[in-house]
Amino acid sequence: MEFSIEWPYPVNYEKVNEVETDVLVIGGGIAGSWAAISAAKRGVKVAVIDEMDVFSAGPAGCDHWNFAFDNPACKIKPDEAIEILERITGGRVTGIARYVTFNESFKTLLELERLGAKIRDTEDEFKGAPFRDEETKLLYAYDYDIKSSIRVWGQTFRQALYAELMRLRIPLYNRILATSLLTEGGKVGTRVIGAMGVNIRTGEFYVFKSRATVLCTGGMDGACRIWSYWGYCFNSLSSPSLTGVGHMMAFNAGAELAHLDTFGIGMRSHGEMPSYGTGNPANTWYPCTIVDAKGKEIPWVDEYAKKTLKTVEERTRSSLRGYEAVAGVPTWPAELFPKPISHYPSSKEAQDDFFNRIRMGEYVLPLYADLPGMPEHERRAIFGLMVAQEGKTWILYRNLTQAGFDPDKDMLQSYWFGATAPLRSALDPLEIIYRQGGGGIVHDWDFRTNLEGLYVAGDACIYSSEHSGAAVTGRWAGAKAADYAKEVSFGEISWNQVERERQRVYAPTKRSKGIDWKELNVAICKVMRTYVNDLSNEEMLKIALKWLDEMEQGEANRLVARNPHELARTLETLSVLSNAKLIVLYMLEKMRRGEIKGMLTMRLKDNGEIEFKELPPRWWLLPPNAPTYRENYEKHKPW
Ligand SMILES: Cc1cc2nc3c(=O)[nH]c(=O)nc-3n(C[C@H](O)[C@H](O)[C@H](O)COP(=O)(O)OP(=O)(O)OC[C@H]3O[C@@H](n4cnc5c(N)ncnc54)[C@H](O)[C@@H]3O)c2cc1C
CATH class of the missing domain: 3.90.700 (Flavocytochrome C3; Chain A, domain 1)
Structure with a gap:
């Protein structure tokens, strides 16, 4: 049976909309919502754009647990927590986002409670439970001795944030896929002065002019389509809108990325x-x-304590399992969970x-x-x-x-x-598939990237991948971006840059013959699954690169989009291709250099070359930063 579905929205690929705002937030998930709220509360004009609808944007956001190392009952204090984290990750973690989160997660949760979210057992549903603090009515999760995680009613969180965005009258530009950052003079590596995007229903083009921009586009988890898209299912628990476009935009503007070779088991x-x-x-x-x-x-076992557990209580109390709280953080990482x-x-x-x-x-x-x-x-x-x-x-x-x-x-x-x-x-x-495991955009203690005017928060940062990290860093980066925006004027838009981007974005709508995005997506996936994993050698990576280069020269220029939805998927797939190449190039460079003690970063230069740089171990505690976590935290704290 033949049938046709008419595109239900009026399409206008020619229309260019211009928006001016002090702070532009790209991505309206947890980090983006917090960034917008915190910037607006500092008295600047804010706008949020999201490829989806901000009301339901992002993945689950928060479900039922939330880190809260700064809650008064927690046995591990933030300074201890960061020390443990550095120890168990062999120094691979980047401490800024983690330390700030350890210090601010409970405070942010209390702020969220003031906005209407439910974080305690106000109805006394769990009165007398071993995980309940009878005085505060807070419920602790996973380890009732350490109390570093709190049970929450996560489904109330997004509603509370959304109501606050509405109350503050922050304009929300829904269904806009940001495709590129605007830079001063249209050059790579200069100040970021806004962004461009396309409406995924009408196809209209958007030019956002801003004094400061906060990138909150989430992790590259969705980009694990690279590895795991088999044509019939996605292998990601995350929102399908997390395809790494944010990382690609930042890279193309000249921002530094790191840890792109982070693999996880999916x-x-x-x-x-x-x-x-x-x-x-x-x-x-x-x-x-x-x-x-x-x-x-x-039977349940505790592999950390090398013990078979006899009671349910032992599963939730590390003291009964025979180790001190500081010996590990049993609620994190997951490997330290007892299990049957x-x-x-x-x-x-x-x-x-x-x-x-x-x-x-x-x-x-x-x-x-x-x-x-x-x-x-x-x-x-x-x-x-x-x-x-x-x-x-x-x-x-x-x-x-x-x-x-x-x-x-x-x-x-x-x-x-x-x-x-x-x-x-x-x-x-x-x-072994690729998962967001720490790779992301490099930032300083203000959550500013190496580019003036560009801030980053949430899962898009290096080493931040849970709700409290997104909320805390969003709140922090939004405040910093607002303070910066108050000091600077708008940049001069390069209309050549806008025109170049329009040509790139709409090219798939101009072709009448070619292939569709799914074919390219499957091809990228096959290459990455076959050649790129933690056992890859130089030869394997070079073969992958050859295939990806060929796709970039060939199939990428034959993609056809018949409506704005297909256009959005096509643009995302092109960014998956770019990110796949970046990952392979990053791995090859790491292989070429041998052992790397600190952090390898990569960035695009204005002449089109990629620059790799090795930052020393714990660079975030070296000059110009202060030598301790606490000093940096106190110095940069926006409140
Ligand atoms: C199923 C699931 C359950 C989870 N449960 C918990 C939990 O219980 N507790 C916990 O602490 N953490 C949990 N997490 C993790 C938590 O959800 C994430 O860490 C958090 O949502 C990250 O927030 P973010 O704002 O950085 O990114 P997201 O919330 O992912 O938001 C990113 C937003 O950016 C938008 N976007 C992306 N690219 C573009 C673009 N180019 N243009 C416009 N918009 C764009 C996306 O549409 C999205 O709305 C869970 C995650 C998942 C997937």
Whole structure:
């Protein structure tokens, strides 16, 4: 049967809209919303643009847990936390965003509460629970001794931020895909004076002129389409609008990027989604008991303390597991979580051991999450609070509840166990996929990039990848951008630069024959999956580069977009291609240099060359910065 779908919006590729604002925020997720609110509160004119609708922009944002190292009950103070973090990451982490977050997350949460978000058990739903502070009604998560994470009602967060954006009358430009930054004289490496973009419904062009710009376009996680897009599913838990366009725009303007070779182990969508959507013991279901088909409990182990845990309480109290709080941060990183031997086994041997036990009849499949067997407070926290607030699972909560599922009586099957992604990847390196794991845009203690006028916040920064980091850095960068905007005048727009960008953006709409973005996306993915992973050698990377270069010269110039939606996807795919090349070039340079003690950065120069620079270890504590974290924090704190 033939059918046609008419494009429902009036399309006008010729129209150019001009907007002038003191502070332009690109990306209206958590960091962007906070940046806009904090800048507006300092009395400057602010505008926000987002490819989606700011009301529902970004990924889940925050679900049910939030770091709060600066809450008075937390046993690990921010200075201790940063020291631990440096130790367990071997110094690979960049301390600025982390330290600022450790010091500001609870304060930011309190501010969010004033805006209407729910961060404590005001209805006394969990009265008497071991994770509840009866006086403050705060609920602690994961480790009830350390108290570094707080349970929150994350679904109220975005509404509170949105209401505040409305109250402050901040104009929100929804459905605008920012495609490029405007720079003084249209040159690479000069002051950033605004941005350009295209409306993904009408196709109209936008020129935003600003005194300061805050880039809050999230992580490159969505760009893991590079690795994992197989034509039928995305392998990202993040919003599909996170395709790394922000990173590409910043790079093209001359901003420094770093840690682009950060690999992570990703969960494949196929067969495993929705992750946490079935019974399991991790994150959203922590610390749920897992039993086999005959009701036999699967033992939990603490691999850090090398101990089998006997009680549910031991799973949530590091003191009972026999180590001091400072020995690790059990709520982070995830590797230090205790777990049952059926889930997230730490090694191939551990997995084989569990499978052998199944073969020998010690455990009978399938496994189940034993909610009825959990202490009542834990059961209600898992199924009533965590699963209900989690962006990926609330739909499951709703459907199961409507279907009559009763956590007091019913168990939920756990089909996601044993052969988890980390182990498959140990067997097959091609299962290792790219995930946002720290790579991003380099910034100083003001969250200013190396480019004047350009600030960065949230997951787009190096080493910031959770809600509190996004909220804190957004709030901080917004304030700094506002202060800067008050001091400077608008830059002079180069209309040549605008014209060049219009030619680039609309080229796919001018072709009547060619290929569509999905074909190029699959091709990029195949190259990256085949040649680029943590086992790649120089030869493999060079082959990848050759293929990507050929695509850039060939297929990229044959892309066709029949409407603004296809145009947006096409532009994103072109940025995925650019980012893929940057990642390969970065890895090749690292390989060429051998051991790098500090941080390798890369930036584009005005003559088109790429400059790599090796920054010394802990450069953020070297001159012109102060020698300690605390001094820098106090010196740069905007309030
Ligand atoms: C499923 C899921 C659950 C999570 N749960 C938690 C949790 O419980 N607790 C926690 O602490 N963290 C959690 N996180 C992490 C948290 O959501 C992110 O760290 C946080 O949202 C990052 O905020 P951000 O503002 O930097 O980026 P985002 O929130 O990703 O916002 C980026 C925005 O930029 C827009 N954008 C991107 N490119 C462009 C462009 N070129 N032009 C215009 N707009 C653009 C996007 O549309 C998006 O709205 C979760 C993440 C996911 C994916």
